[in-house]
Amino acid sequence: MIKALLLILVTLLCSGDVFGQTLHRITGSVTDARDRTPLTGATVVLDDTNLFGVVGLDGSFVIRNVPPGTYTYTVSYVAYVTQTGSLTVEDEGLELHFRLEMSRAELDAVTLRAARDFRTEQSARVTEQTSPTVVNVVDARSIEMSPDVTVANVVQRVSGVSLERSSSGDGQHAIVRGMDKRYNYTLVNGIKIPSPEVKNRYVPLDIFPSDLLDRLIVTKALTPDMEGDAIGGVIDMRMRNAPDRFILNANVGLGYSQIYSDQDRLTSDFSVISTLSPHAANGADYRASVDDFPYGNIDFREEGAPVNRVFGLAIGNRFLNNRIGVIAAGSLQQNFRGANSLFFEMDVDREDNNPFYDTVQDRRISTEQIRGGLHVKTDFRINDRHKIDFYNALIRLEDRFNRAYADTNLRIGRGQGVGTGRISQNFRTRNQLQQIYNSTLQGTHLFANDNLLLDWSAVYSLATNDDPDMVDLKLITGRTINSAGEFVDEPVLLDRDLTRRWTNNEDEDIAGYFNALYTMDFAGNLLDFKAGAMYRHKNRTNSFNSYLLRASPITQVWSGDINNHTWNLFNPGGTPTDPLNYESQEDVFAWYGMATYERGRFRAIGGLRVETTDFSWETNGPQTLPGRTGQRDYTDILPSIHLRYQPQDNMNLRLSYFQSISRPNFFEVIPYSINEDDFRERGNPFLERTQAQNVDFRFELFPGALDQLMVALFFKEIKDPIESALIIDGQAIILQPNNFGTANNFGFELDVTKYIRNWGVRAYYTYTDSRITTSKIFRFRDDSGNLTSRELNQTRPLQGQSRHISNLTGLYKNSRTGTDVQLSAVFTGRRIIGVSPYYENDIWQRSFWQMDFSAEQRVGYGITAYLKINNLLNTPLRAEVPLPNTRNPQEAPYINTDSNTLVREEFFQQTWLIGLRYAL
Structure with a gap:
């Protein structure tokens, strides 16, 4: 009833x-x-x-x-x-x-x-629709809601952009439309900043906490008023502006990395490390002793599961009848990441040119990243026509890195078969501190009945990188088979040599910008003339010091404690004449002129940019060293034209053509030689800049204020692209940057966003196909039975370019209950991550999906609880050579196929973050 x-x-x-x-x-x-x-x-x-x-x-x-x-x-x-x-x-x-x-x-x-809130998704869509060129915008609210805590991971949510990841699996550099990181540059509030990295001009995006941003703008077609050294795109981080009312935002979060639920973290004592080498700290004539080298940073130990921490605070207001606005924002993150991996060193069979395994390394990596940012911005509205902005920022990333791996040599001592041979145990510790300081004074002024707009900027920036006392500890042992057929482990011996290496780098920029915009009515239509100039003086210094400690006596059985062993210092003076002790300077002067004509639904922007570059370097290398000093002077004339037609109010058709360049990295032209990573590296003082011609077409439809449909086609002809490739020099295989002929890069982008009430979907797909033809070596045995080789041309994609990348994000937002949920899946297609000197032996990263999740729930007045989970699928990085291993596949039978040979396999597992956010 x-x-x-x-x-x-x-x-x-x-x-x-x-x-x-x-x-x-x-x-x-x-x-x-x-x-x-x-x-x-x-x-x-x-x-x-x-x-x-x-x-x-x-x-x-x-x-x-x-x-x-x-x-x-x-x-x-x-x-x-x-x-x-x-x-x-x-x-x-x-x-x-x-x-x-x-x-x-x-x-x-x-x-x-009342000012529009430019931190919203609505404003991002308006910016894309009204922009003079091809851009994609990620707003602050989307950044806040995303699973990402660094700018590097945020940028992968933009169509046409994929990521290059660090050794711990975290995003680090952006690849835009298949163009490697060297072909892009980074701005902060529209101003180029120097890089703290030793090897790159490009700024590592993982150094920036994402919660300092108002928005992220990715520009894919350059106008004449933009610096011309980007072939892929420009990433502009717009930091938080002074508000129109009092604001107070706070954020606190705690989390963990799942990899440490199954294993302890490898660590050492970083407090004993001195930032400066003994030579740098005590003067050029100082003779170091063994006592100058503590052992705490190579006294490895294990600790339990650490806790990740995130803190953020922003406060701002306006004063003096709203004429002065101030905002101060800070962020501090402490994240513990890790990786477990297999890494195979390869060789190429002289019989059939197929790859085979030389050594196999079982690696374990632990990192602690302390990331901080502080920025203060003040604007002074003198009156309705004149405004002054003063911006200061300090960004900092300390990366404490420990690595341990067992390296099994598959040829030395391998005569008794699988399971025998020489084994080395290797431990590395590294404490890298990168900082970027930027101070920018800007003015905006209106004259002549608001028809003339002048703006100027005076900029000082300093990027530093301290990478002190990197050390590798190596132990040697082996395994044999005794007369009874049993495996016998040999004694563990201390390797005789212990290298301690210091690198310190500074990159200083002093720059000035001036722009003038005059607007007039031309026969009832809008006509703008814009002209400007830029000057930048860059000074980069790099110091390098390496010391060799040799075991005394040379043969020592490992005791299990580094403090129980004795050493002699082999080179007490360090390496002051190494070419990596260098200073380089670059002066760039640029001027441009451009005009904008707008008639009804048609707009055209055209102009010319001229950039003159004067680049020189001097190293401390021997006087007889080729490339010890060098200079490059060149002028680039870079025309561009951008057309936009609006068939209707919510629709755009865009067509762009522009020329651009990419300059060599400073580090690359130094004639250095070093062996610290997987391959021996060498510089190339004969590198030339890369030049490109770029064409873009994009159809844009905005059926709703948040909805959009964008379809783009692009083509790039690239002269003298620069790639780091493996070359053969005698018996050695060396990683060296080189210019490689002419490459073509073309592709297609589809970008869709659709909302229905509380539900939304955001998706993009990018197809990119780049082609470059280079000469490779093919090894074989000829008809007479002799081992020989010949050169063959091979056509391949540019390094880092994936043919297919996509993103699919589902969103749910309920303003009544204060609930936000986001599930995002990113697909990255296979791509070359290492270029081999041998035919068809390039190293390809396999395609992969990464899925991330985030959710927010309003729990009180101004208080929101949030959850962020990265790498839900525990997606590994796998890399392979697309040829079979026909010589020793038994060394890794579970991962070999008839067509591919695995080179790397790395697992990073999930990271979790839960916290509270407060907004007044």
Whole structure:
């Protein structure tokens, strides 16, 4: 009986007819009156009732279960004028559309208009639609909601962008449209900054905490007023601006890396490390002794599961009748990451040119990253025509790295078969500190009845990299088979040599920018003339000191404690004449002129940029060393034209052509030689800059304020691309940068965003095909039975380019309950990560999916709880040579196939972060 009554009640409620009264729905939208952007989170309230609707992602709202009658209503949203009125609900219900105006405030005869919040997704779509060129924008709210805590991981959410990851699996550098990191540059608030990296001009994006950003802008087609050294794209990090009202934001989070739930973390004592080498700390004539080298940083130990920590704080306000605005924001992150991997050193069979295993390494990596950022921005509104901005930022990343691996040699001592041979145990410790300081003073001034706009910038930046006392400890042992057929482990011996290496690098920029924009009416149409100039003086210094400690006596059985062993210092003076002790300078002077013509729905931007580069270097290498000093002077004339046509208000057709360059990295032209990583490296003082011609076409449709459809085609002709490739010099295989002829790169991008009420989907797909033809060596045995080789041309993609990359993100947002959920999957297709001198022996990273999850829930006034999970699928990095190992596949039978030979396999596992965010 009770069940029957309940069934009747549910039926009545579902039919909307209770005791003969029919209930209705009120639907509609709330948008900005000026540009129709949806005001997500606005409320439509029926006064004196508990009935209301909250505006969803697409600007729509719904009020359910409304009885017939006449009501007064209130429509409200922060910083907008509240609307009130009356409505009548009859049998068919209502559909209403509200357009809210931004509010105004009168203060001491100064009229201010409430500023748009440029941190929202609506503003990001408006920027993409109205931009003079091809851009993609990620807004602060999307960054905040994403699973990412660094800028590097955020940028992978942009169409056409994939990531190059660090040894711990975290994103580090961006690859834009298949173009490696060297072909892109980074801006902070529109200003180029120097790189703290020793080897690259490009700034590592993992150094920047993502919560300092207002938005991230990726530009893929350059206009003449942009610096011309980007072939892939430009990544502009717009830091938080001074607000129009008092704000206070705080963030605290705790988390862990799943890899440490199964194993302890490898660590050592980094406090004993001296930033400067004995030579640098005590003067050029100092003779070091063994006592100058502590052993705490190579006294490896294990610790339990560490806790990841994230802290953030931002505070800002306006003063003096809103003429002065100040914001200060800081972020501090302590993250523990790790990796477990197999790494195979390869050789190439002289019989058939196929790869085979030389050694196999079982690696274990533990890192501790302490990432911090502090930025302060002040703006002074002198009056409505003149404004001064002063920006200062300090970004810092300390990376404490420990690695242990067992290296089994598959040829030395291998005569007794699988399971025997020489084994070395290797331990590395490294404490790298990178910092970027930037100070920028900018002015904006309006003259001549607001027709002339002048802006200028004075910039000082300093990037530093301290990589002190990197040390590798090596132990040697082996395994044999005795007369009884049993495996016998040989004694563990201390390797006789212990190298201690210091590297310190500074990259200083002093720059000035000036731009003038004049706007006029030309036969009833808009005509802009813009001209400007830029000068930058860059000074980069690098110091390198390496000391060799030799065991005394040479043969010592490992005791298990580094402090129980004795050493002699082989070179007490260090290596002051190594070429990696160098200073380089670069002066870039650029000027440009451009014009913008706009008539109805058509706009054209065209102009010319001229950049003159004067680059020189001097090393401490021997006087007879080729390339010890060098100089490059060249001038580049870079034309561009950008066309946009609007068939209708929410549609764009864009066509762009521009020329651009990419300069060699400073480190690459130094004639150094070093053996620290997987291959011996060598510089190339004869490198030339890369030049490119670029064509872009993009169709853009914005059917809703948050919805978009973008379809793009691009083509690049690249002269003298630079890639680091393995070359053969005598019997040695060396990693060296070189220019490689001419390459072509073309592709297709599809970018879709669609919202329906509280649900949204964001997806992109990029197809890229680059081709470069180079000469390779093919080994074989000829008809006479002799081992020989010949050169063959091989066509391959550019290093780092994936043919297919995509992102699919599902979103749920409920403004009423304060719930946000995001699930994102990123696909990266196979790509070359190492170029071999041998035919078809390049190393390819396999394609992979990475899935990330994040969620937020409002738990109180201004307080939000959040959860971020990265690498849900525990996606490994796997790399292979696309040829079979026909010589010794038994060394790794479970990972070999008939067509590929595995080279690397790395597992990083998941990372979790849970926290609270407060916004006033």
